Amino acid sequence: MEVRREIVTAIIVDGGFYRKRAHALFGEKTPNQRADELVEYCRRHIRKSHAALYRIYYYDCPPSERVIFHPLTRKHVNLRKSAEYRWMAEFMRELTKRRKVALRRGEELETQHGYMLKPEPLKKLCAGAITISDLSERDFLLDITQKGVDMRIGLDIAALAENGRVNQIIMIPGDSDFVPAAKHARRSGIDFILDPMWATVTDSLSERIDGVRQCMRRPQHATGCGARYRKQRGEHLVFEGRLGRLSPNVCCMRCRVVGGEQMECDQCPGHWSQ
Numbered sequence: 001m002e003v004r005r006e007i008v009t010a011i012i013v014d015g016g017f018y019r020k021r022a023h024a025l026f027g028e029k030t031p032n033q034r035a036d037e038l039v040e041y042c043r044r045h046i047r048k049s050h051a052a053l054y055r056i057y058y059y060d061c062p063p064s065e066r067v068i069f070h071p072l073t074r075k076h077v078n079l080r081k082s083a084e085y086r087w088m089a090e091f092m093r094e095l096t097k098r099r100k101v102a103l104r105r106g107e108e109l110e111t112q113h114g115y116m117l118k119p120e121p122l123k124k125l126c127a128g129a130i131t132i133s134d135l136s137e138r139d140f141l142l143d144i145t146q147k148g149v150d151m152r153i154g155l156d157i158a159a160l161a162e163n164g165r166v167n168q169i170i171m172i173p174g175d176s177d178f179v180p181a182a183k184h185a186r187r188s189g190i191d192f193i194l195d196p197m198w199a200t201v202t203d204s205l206s207e208r209i210d211g212v213r214q215c216m217r218r219p220q221h222a223t224g225c226g227a228r229y230r231k232q233r234g235e236h237l238v239f240e241g242r243l244g245r246l247s248p249n250v251c252c253m254r255c256r257v258v259g260g261e262q263m264e265c266d267q268c269p270g271h272w273s274q
Contacts, residue, residue: 008052008165008168010057010169013057013059014153014173016060017172017173017197019034022197025219031091031093032090041215045195051168056102057102057104058101058102058103058104061144061149062105062108063079063084064108064144066144068115070115072135072140092105104153106146107146108146109145109147116140118139118141153178154181157169158185169191172195172196173194182209191210193210193213194213195214196214197214198219
């Protein structure tokens, strides 16, 4: 009789990618809540595979402590004193407390950092639709390039493929830089699965994996769709982005309470596919 081999899974998470997608899909959360959400999201993959979890590898760059000049306000901004710094530092501390989570830290690129205009206001400025006096601080984003994360991901995938401790790798990716590592893992007999969290997968990466798995239903507003309607008690209720106020019982800003009852959006945990 054929004996089924136990599936042992390692999960690789590109932190910068996950944080952006999680914010778009699940809304703003505290560092503790985001850490719990990440672990639960990964464990849904384990349950889908009926597997044993080897480890969750999380790769991210620590928050910057630099003092950076803002071109609009003409003031120096101490990033260490910012709310974003405090949130990120606490989030990384929370991850170190979670069982089976390995935190891999990248580094900040020394020669490239600063504020830059977002694409949309930059287009308007170049087209003459707005002037510099029309710009606000919200039109700028902080551009800090990290290094070492991609290299660490590639090395860990190669090590997992060589030591034979896992036979499945699930990756929550950021870009296609991991194609060589994914190719090497598959050659070693590892089942390599991608979870892009409904983001676009490049052709070069999709050719080098064994499959794509989503752990949640296709989102509506997070992919640019318009308002949607949901029937409740004979009424059509309209949801358009961030309507309504955040209730303690509502898990993201896109959910709201209507008539005293929580109305969840498609991508909140209560609607994740089982």
